[in-house]
Amino acid sequence: MALLQISEPGQSTAPHQHKLAAGIDLGTTNSLVATVRSGLSSVLVDDDGHALLPSVVRYLPEGNVEVGYSAQAAQSQDPANTIVSAKRFMGRGLKDIDISMQPYHFVDNNNEMLQIETRAGIKSPVEISAEILKILKTRAEKSLGGELVGVVITVPAYFDDAQRQATKDAARIAGLNVLRLLNEPTAAAVAYGLDNASEGTYVIYDLGGGTFDVSILKLSRGVFEVLATNGDSALGGDDFDRRIFCWILEESKCKPVNAHDTRLLLTKAREAKEWLTDHAQAQITSVLSTGELINVTLTTKQFNELTQTLVQKTLTPTKKALRDAGLSIEDIKGVVMVGGATRMPQIRLAVADFFKQTPLTNLDPDKVVALGAAIQANTLAGNRSDADLLLLDVIPLSLGLETMGGLVEKVIPRNSTLPIARAQEFTTFKDGQTAMSIHVLQGERELVSDCRSLARFELRGIPPMVAGAARIRVTFTVDADGLLSVSAVEATSNIEANIVVKPSYGLSEEQILTMLQSSFGAAEADKEARALAEAKVDAESLLLAIKAALDKDGDLLNAEEKAEISAKMDALEANIHEPYRAGLADEIHATTELLNNATEAFAAKRMDKSVSLALAGQDLSTLEI
Amino acid sequence: MAISLTPAAANRVEKFLANRGKGIGLRLGVKTTGCSGMAYTLEFVDDLNPEDMAFESHGVKVIVDPKSLAYIDGTELDFTKEGLNEGFKFNNPNVKDECGCGESFTV
Numbered sequence: 193m194a195l196l197q198i199s200e201p202g203q204s205t206a207p208h209q210h211k212l213a214a215g216i217d218l219g220t221t222n223s224l225v226a227t228v229r230s231g232l233s234s235v236l237v238d239d240d241g242h243a244l245l246p247s248v249v250r251y252l253p254e255g256n257v258e259v260g261y262s263a264q265a266a267q268s269q270d271p272a273n274t275i276v277s278a279k280r281f282m283g284r285g286l287k288d289i290d291i292s293m294q295p296y297h298f299v300d301n302n303n304e305m306l307q308i309e310t311r312a313g314i315k316s317p318v319e320i321s322a323e324i325l326k327i328l329k330t331r332a333e334k335s336l337g338g339e340l341v342g343v344v345i346t347v348p349a350y351f352d353d354a355q356r357q358a359t360k361d362a363a364r365i366a367g368l369n370v371l372r373l374l375n376e377p378t379a380a381a382v383a384y385g386l387d388n389a390s391e392g393t394y395v396i397y398d399l400g401g402g403t404f405d406v407s408i409l410k411l412s413r414g415v416f417e418v419l420a421t422n423g424d425s426a427l428g429g430d431d432f433d434r435r436i437f438c439w440i441l442e443e444s445k446c447k448p449v450n451a452h453d454t455r456l457l458l459t460k461a462r463e464a465k466e467w468l469t470d471h472a473q474a475q476i477t478s479v480l481s482t483g484e485l486i487n488v489t490l491t492t493k494q495f496n497e498l499t500q501t502l503v504q505k506t507l508t509p510t511k512k513a514l515r516d517a518g519l520s521i522e523d524i525k526g527v528v529m530v531g532g533a534t535r536m537p538q539i540r541l542a543v544a545d546f547f548k549q550t551p552l553t554n555l556d557p558d559k560v561v562a563l564g565a566a567i568q569a570n571t572l573a574g575n576r577s578d579a580d581l582l583l584l585d586v587i588p589l590s591l592g593l594e595t596m597g598g599l600v601e602k603v604i605p606r607n608s609t610l611p612i613a614r615a616q617e618f619t620t621f622k623d624g625q626t627a628m629s630i631h632v633l634q635g636e637r638e639l640v641s642d643c644r645s646l647a648r649f650e651l652r653g654i655p656p657m658v659a660g661a662a663r664i665r666v667t668f669t670v671d672a673d674g675l676l677s678v679s680a681v682e683a684t685s686n687i688e689a690n691i692v693v694k695p696s697y698g699l700s701e702e703q704i705l706t707m708l709q710s711s712f713g714a715a716e717a718d719k720e721a722r723a724l725a726e727a728k729v730d731a732e733s734l735l736l737a738i739k740a741a742l743d744k745d746g747d748l749l750n751a752e753e754k755a756e757i758s759a760k761m762d763a764l765e766a767n768i769h770e771p772y773r774a775g776l777a778d779e780i781h782a783t784t785e786l787l788n789n790a791t792e793a794f795a796a797k798r799m800d801k802s803v804s805l806a807l808a809g810q811d812l813s814t815l816e817i
Numbered sequence: 818m819a820i821s822l823t824p825a826a827a828n829r830v831e832k833f834l835a836n837r838g839k840g841i842g843l844r845l846g847v848k849t850t851g852c853s854g855m856a857y858t859l860e861f862v863d864d865l866n867p868e869d870m871a872f873e874s875h876g877v878k879v880i881v882d883p884k885s886l887a888y889i890d891g892t893e894l895d896f897t898k899e900g901l902n903e904g905f906k907f908n909n910p911n912v913k914d915e916c917g918c919g920e921s922f923t924v
Contacts (some may be wrong), residue, residue: 195897195904196859198833198843204858229904230833231861239901335901 194337198230203575213573214332215372215379215565216345218321218359220279220428221401221532222557223247225328226566227336228575233383233563236335239731244558245331247401249323250274251293251312259327268455270539271295272601273310277430278324280402281306282335282362283354291435295451305358318362325366342371344569346561348403351635352589352647352674360673371572373673376400377407378418379564380530383555386411392525393419393517396562397543397551399506400531402428406510408517408524415636417609422509426501428451435498436461436490440476453480460486468495469535496538503542510546524810527551532558591646591668591676594631596621598640603668606636610674615667617683624656628636628664632678651680653687720777727780728768735761738791748797757794760787820845820872820879820889826896826905827875834877837861842871842878845894845907846885854890857907 214236215228222244226235235243242261250263251273258266262744267274272295281289291298297309307314325345332340345368347359356373363370377396386394391412398405405423437457441449449457456478464474468490478486514520527543529551534540543551555563592602595618604614619627628651635643654662663683670676681688738761746754764783772775822830822843834840840861847855862880865871870886872879882890892909 195899195902196857197904198830199858199860201844201860201863204846204848204860230829232833232836260878335903337899337902337904347917360916 194214196609199575209574209576210659211341212332212336212338213566213575214328214336214340214343215562215567215569216328216343216368216374217376217379217559217562217565218279218324218345218347218362219247219400219561220277220403221247221430223324223328224562225332226562227332228566228570231568233566235559235562236331238331245324245327246276247279247321247324248274249278249320251310251315253311255312257312257323259323262800268452268459271451271455272297273312274455275308275310275315275320277402278320279656280426281308282321283352283356283358283361284317286488293454295454305354318358321359321362322365325363325368329366329368329455331562340368341573342369344372344374344379344565344572345370346374346376346379346676348400348423348425349377349405349407349418350403350423350425350589352644353674354644356674360675370673371569373675374565375407375418375421375674376530376561377405377409377421377528379561379568380528381409381564382567383560383564384528384552386526386528388787390525392589393519393523395513395524395527395547396508396530397506397510397527397534398423399533399539399598401533402426402430404428404506404509406506406513408513408519408816415451419519420513422513422516424505424509429462429507429779431502432465432499432533432536433458433461435502436464436476436495439490439494439498440486440488444479444484446484446486447482449482455484456480457486464490465495465536468492469537477683492537499536499538503538506539507542507546521547524549528560529553529557530560569578589634590636591620591670592633592643593666594633594640600633600635600638600640600643603666604670608670612672613667613669613673615665617620618664618666620654620657620661620662620664621659623659625659625662626654626656627652628654628680630666630678630680632668632676636670647675647678649678649680651682654675654682655685655687657684720774721772723777724780727777729785731764731768731780731784734787735764738787741791741794745794745798745801748801749794753794757790760790763787819865819879819891820874820886821893822874822877822879823893823895826894827877829896829905830877839863841865842880843894844880845889845892846882847888859894859905861864863881 208347214225217224224243224245226233226236237243238245245260246264248260248263248267250258250266250270263274267276275296283305285304286298286300289306299307299309299314301307305316305318307316308320329340332802333526343363345359345363347356351359359373360370377398380396380398381394386409393410396405396407396409403423403425404427405421407421408702409417410417410419440461460476460478464476467474473489473491476486476488476490480486524547527547527549529540529543532559534553540551540553590602591598591604595601601615601616604612618628630649630651631640631645632647633640633643634646637643651664654664661684664680665683666678666680668676668678738757740758749757750813764780764787767780767783830843836914840863841881842862844858844860844862846858848858864883865880870881870883872881888911889907889909891911895906895908897903897906
């Protein structure tokens with residue numbers, strides 16, 4: 193029996209036409225999925241009632257993949273095959289990250305996105321993230337009773353093109369249709385219903401597990417405009433854990449520890465951090481693999497001192513964002529706290545102190561982004577009549593091209609509102625030059641070597657002419673998801689080179705296809721499960737119909753006929769309740785068929801009876817024959 | 818006869834209405850579509866039509882148009898959980914047959 197939700201007036205959908213949509217917060221530490229039901233956005237829980245899914249993926253020896261709490265629990269025993277915080281590696285090369293603190297076996301992929309060697313083979317962060325998304329997809333479809341038409345996935349405002357593309361690729365491998373990538377702070381503002389609030393300028397302070405983002409949103413006439421974003425893509429709650437971890441080592445005078453003990457102590461550090469939110473001190477005890485005993489006590493005061501520089505580190509980007517937006521603290525109407533790390537009292541105090549006002553904390557900081565994403569997904573899927581939620585976002589980093597001398601010429605400046613298209617003209621450098629190499633870059637720095645390389649391509653077939661005569665028009669287009677495409681046209685001859693831009697850290701179409709194909713390996717099992725579910729539904733509806741018929745017209749049958757039918761019903765009933773095994777679906781079909789045949793005579797008798805009842809006592813002349 | 822809500826359903830409707838911030842009640846209805854004849858509709862109500870019939874159940878205003886009422890008179894609306902899924906369910910005494918999923922029915 194389908195369960196119904198309340199629609200907006202006049203928006204009821206036809207049966208089987210509900211547009212199920214969900215919002216996904218694919219976080220560094222935890223991921224969540226939320227949806228809007230009967231107008232209310234709520235986070236969906238798993239069978240055990242957990243809303244958070246730890247973003248931890250473990251590749252098991254027998255070839256299975258474990259995601260979430262069970263994988264997290266195995267972190268310290270199996271660190272090399274248990275990937276935590278994969279989001280930090282999305283769209284990143286080996287040179288972008290500090291591998292000294294990581295327990296993984298990294299594989300350098302020729303300056304492409306890094307990969308991790310696990311016992312299940314070499315995995316890219318995209319594939320690892322796809323495992324998390326698959327779990328959330330299943331959870332959403334089980335909770336909503338149908339297939340999702342699309343999802344909104346949130347990304348940090350600071351994510352560059354390669355990281356956004358990697359997120360979209362992960363969704364594709366997981367079989368999800370991405371309606372939109374939404375900046376996390378924008379989602380948080382939507383969740384707090386700031387679109388219904390009074391007009392003004394708001395700050396979204398988001399300290400998650402692995403990233404810090406600060407965004408300044410301006411709300412006018414129900415429309416959000418992101419005035420500025422800033423942050424630090426390598427600062428988060430994990431860093432607070434590391435500070436405690438280092439402190440434990442110092443305090444216990446330990447030598448550097450192995451990967452197993454690193455995981456173990458990091459877990460202890462995280463527990464201590466969470467405990468200190470409501471307590472004055474935390475006891476940290478543990479036995480290392482070397483047999484060394486750790487037993488230290490961390491007080492709130494010590495913790496605050498240890499992490500003071502981290503807290504201060506969040507205020508620098510905050511000041512920068514304010515400066516970019518041309519605002520001062522007095523202009524800020526409200527501050528929204530997002531991310532589990534903002535539960536730490538020293539953070540709340542520092543933010544309150546900085547902005548001279550109490551920040552908004554009444555929604556669960558872990559859930560707020562997913563809740564907002566769900567609201568946006570619901571609107572994009574077309575389930576809202578008043579689709580007045582128009583989100584204007586900005587690009588977080590400037591986009592430009594490499595020019596002579598290794599310099600960057602900016603084409604789209606940062607904080608331009610999306611979507612946007614900008615063109616700029618370039619020319620040839622040498623006489624008779626027939627090709628031009630175009631190198632697309634992202635970043636604020638002037639030198640190519642200090643910016644992030646997004647793509648390279650060549651425009652060929654420029655007619656030979658003197659240097660400076662050719663006019664090459666390069667157009668940058670950034671869509672509503674913040675994804676970039678670049679095209680180049682030589683204007684004097686009107687020749688246009690068709691160029692496909694690939695972010696340097698994105699995946700090639702071929703790589704995605706291979707990953708998709710490997711996911712089809714599970715298709716046979718999925719198909720069997722589906723066939724079984726359908727067979728059970730058919731069987732159940734037949735059983736119900738026969739039971740009803742027997743109640744009503746059982747007297748039409750003799751004892752023998754009744755016994756035969758009821759024996760076949762029992763057989764089918766037993767079949768339905770058998771646990772899953774191969775071929776069960778076919779068997780249920782066969783048993784259903786047997787029951788169907790056995791009741792044919794009964795159905796005929798019932799038909800005769802109802803016809804004679806309908807005809808009884810009626811004058812022939814009144815019957816239309 | 819009338820239309821009623823179970824306490825669980827009334828509780829949910831109140832919560833959803835409060836969250837929505839506007840609306841005077843809940844509209845139950847049917848429309849001719851679906852795999853076996855009729856389909857239920859469930860909507861928030863902002864405006865009343867002159868012909869609407871109103872019922873009150875556990876403090877919630879339930880609105881039905883007279884045409885729909887013929888098909889769903891006596892219905893009790895429940896709110897239930899089935900596994901991870903949750904939502905509203907029509908317990909309609911007029912139903913003779915419904916499609917496999919229960920979203921549409923015949924009388």
